[in-house]
Amino acid sequence: MKIGIIGLPKSGKTTIFNSLTRQNAAVSSFATGKTGPNIGIAKVPDPRVGVLSDMFKPKKTTYSTVEYIDMVGFSVGLSKDADAQKGLAPIKDVEAMIHVVRCFEDESVPHSLGNVDPLRDIQTLELELILYDHSLIEKRLEKLDAQTKKGQKIPEDEKALLLRCMEALEKETPLRALNFSEEEDKVMRAYQFLSIRPELIILNIGEGDLVSDRVKVWSEKADKMSEGKEIAIVSLCGKIEMEISQLDPSETSEFLKELNIDEPALNRVIRASFDLLGIIPFFTVGEDEVRSWIIRKGMPAPKAGGKIHSDIERGFIRAEVIAYNDLISSGTMARAREKGLVRLEGKTYIMKDGDIAEFRFNV
Numbered sequence: 001m002k003i004g005i006i007g008l009p010k011s012g013k014t015t016i017f018n019s020l021t022r023q024n025a026a027v028s029s030f031a032t033g034k035t036g037p038n039i040g041i042a043k044v045p046d047p048r049v050g051v052l053s054d055m056f057k058p059k060k061t062t063y064s065t066v067e068y069i070d071m072v073g074f075s076v077g078l079s080k081d082a083d084a085q086k087g088l089a090p091i092k093d094v095e096a097m098i099h100v101v102r103c104f105e106d107e108s109v110p111h112s113l114g115n116v117d118p119l120r121d122i123q124t125l126e127l128e129l130i131l132y133d134h135s136l137i138e139k140r141l142e143k144l145d146a147q148t149k150k151g152q153k154i155p156e157d158e159k160a161l162l163l164r165c166m167e168a169l170e171k172e173t174p175l176r177a178l179n180f181s182e183e184e185d186k187v188m189r190a191y192q193f194l195s196i197r198p199e200l201i202i203l204n205i206g207e208g209d210l211v212s213d214r215v216k217v218w219s220e221k222a223d224k225m226s227e228g229k230e231i232a233i234v235s236l237c238g239k240i241e242m243e244i245s246q247l248d249p250s251e252t253s254e255f256l257k258e259l260n261i262d263e264p265a266l267n268r269v270i271r272a273s274f275d276l277l278g279i280i281p282f283f284t285v286g287e288d289e290v291r292s293w294i295i296r297k298g299m300p301a302p303k304a305g306g307k308i309h310s311d312i313e314r315g316f317i318r319a320e321v322i323a324y325n326d327l328i329s330s331g332t333m334a335r336a337r338e339k340g341l342v343r344l345e346g347k348t349y350i351m352k353d354g355d356i357a358e359f360r361f362n363v
């Protein structure tokens with residue numbers, strides 16, 4: 001799964017990218033003119049994987065991963081700036097976006113719009129996404145009209161769909177707030193719309209501001225603004241998170257305790273983005289490997305097996321499934337079997353969060 005990180009310049013995108021991926025890409029207080037994105041992979045933190053690994057003592061433990069792309073080029077005027085649009089190419093495969101919003105004050109980091117005003121910044125960037133999509137549709141409709149004038153046949157369904165999108169965008173409604181049929185979805189995918197992707201807004205709070213009233217107000221107002229738009233909101237301090245992520249894992253818990261934090265906020269980011277996208281993990285276990293996989297909610301067992309290997313989906317016979325909590329409460333797989341907690345499930349079984357599955361297949 002790929003998640004793109006967007007936001008106005010100097011909002012803390014690269015800082016948060018570094019925390020998510022434990023990388024060390026350059027963060028800077030001045031415009032860098034960098035044109036390529038940073039790309040990094042992060043393990044999906046899930047304490048259950050560690051517990052299963054302790055239980056099965058496998059040769060290998062593998063976490064599912066998310067790829068983060070620190071996008072460049074988001075600034076006011078994007079829809080008219082051909083140069084900035086070049087930075088958008090990696091957005092193609094991005095399933096969701098993290099929109100970083102600056103809430104921190106720092107005189108040494110000039111704000112591109114003059115002062116810190118998170119609500120204005122959210123509206124500004126959201127509007128840029130909408131304008132960009134609007135310009136894409138405008139161009140396409142012009143082409144279709146030209147074809148009509150020449151007496152050529154055009155895809156009328158597509159035109160109607162684009163007109164519907166246009167109408168929404170003109171009311172400043174992002175495309176992600178619309179409902180599309182499966183057929184329409186396919187058409188929409190061919191375009192690289194920005195406002196169609198589900199979005200997680202991160203309020204990037206200053207280190208001295210974590211529990212302040214103004215942050216509470218911003219957060220509530222941002223919530224209100226985002227109602228019905230498939231947007232979730234999380235707040236964290238990018239600077240502290242980057243420090244945490246660069247600690248040696250043995251020092252992390254000590255540092256978190258000192259700061260009175262339960263867990264790195266980035267775990268919340270992952271959970272919030274999974275909720276937003278309807279993604280759940282399931283596990284496979286054994287002596288060789290304990291591993292977590294991520295799938296869309298509502299996925300039937302054969303398709304989930306297909307994530308592991310296409311043969312499993314093709315030759316699916318059945319899955320042996322036990323809920324994580326049932327295994328833990330039983331202590332061992334053998335004991336769980338005796339208690340009848342390991343179920344045999346067929347083709348129509350819908351996988352659940354935390355299922356531990358073994359697939360039987362024949363090709």
Ligand SMILES: Nc1nc2c(ncn2[C@@H]2O[C@H](COP(=O)(O)OP(=O)(O)O)[C@@H](O)[C@H]2O)c(=O)[nH]1
Binds near residue numbers: 008027028106
């Ligand atoms: N004080 C403070 N500075 C931050 C925070 N997050 C980012 N910065 C600083 O803001 C500047 C821009 O950050 P960067 O991540 O490069 O922003 P980007 O342009 O959106 O990628 C850097 O100097 C960061 O150190 C924060 O939470 N607090």
Ligand SMILES: [Mg+2]
Binds near residue numbers: 013014015027
């Ligand atoms: Mg950056």
